[in-house]
Amino acid sequence: MESGGMVFDSFKLTSLSLKNEKLPSSSDVLDSLWIAGSSPSFHVPGSTSIVNFEDIRGENSTDGPFFDKEENGSEDCDGCFRQPEKKRRLSPDQVQFLEKSFEVENKLEPERKIQLAKEIGLQPRQVAIWYQNRRARYKTKQLEKDYNSLKETYDKLKADHDSLFKENEELRNEVHSLKEKLQEREKGKPKSEPCDTTSPLEAGSEPNKPLPSSVSPNASNIPMVIYKQDDATSAKSDVFDSDSPHYADGIHSSFIEPSDSSHIFGSDFSQDEEDNLSRNLMPPPSFVKLEDDESYGDLQMNSCNLGFPVEDQTTWLWPLIE
DNA sequence: TGGCATGAGGGGTTTACGTCA
């Protein structure tokens, strides 16, 4: 620990030697501070410093930048050195000097500490304490900032999730009603028309082409996967082959059961299938940079596309749908 | 007079360094 003697000795040593000493690393910037501080322009308003300056400055103690001769010579201060030290705030100039130093480097090298203490007329111990408190309170503020930022991100994500969930529900209902209509129509028709199972929505479109997203009855960019039951293979490739070689090769041909469109939405996937999907269809891990407000702002343009081009969504959106 | 900001004390931990078997 720093005894008073040690502090004084260090101070004298620093005064003699450190001025011309090259401080390491980031201290280059601070050198300018030292130089600037050595021609004092600071004013210590009133009697503000907590330091009993006589302790560290000895007889020639009136030439430091933060020492005001008036202050030391005032009658008011006669009692200051008799009474036990009262805690006093650092002067604005002292704080400003420390703040500038802290901006450059929030850790305190011993040499810097002594140099700082000399420049602003504090004890090195006080400088160290100021740095400790400053770090602690900076950390607290930073934590608050981080918390707010994370909370904001969470809220946005939750809103997105909720809207997607809602949309998913609507699509499910739509599929359900279409399925019912289809079944009704099949029941009402004679068996001589086996191939006419095309969805009403698809009427008029080319059989092997998926509907363009603009044709989708839903305003979102989620592609509607609709295909003829007797052409499931081509439909599958239309849906999956653009960016997903795993599904273009037919390996997962059992993945979609044409007779049950609810499979499309993944609700009946086995765990293995879901795992495969998650592995194979997941976008690159760095696909959304959440801390980037700007990119996140873009996402808000369409809460359904999650920042991906439409053509990419066909390959990875499915696992997200419950 | 209560609340906030801030200087400082104290305890525990970490790290660097010297000593010794």
Added chain:
DNA sequence: ACTGACGTAAACCCCTCATGC
């Protein structure tokens, strides 16, 4: 000469309190 255990000092972090505004 090398190495691991041990002691020590300094710095740091965290919690807390006291004081000034």
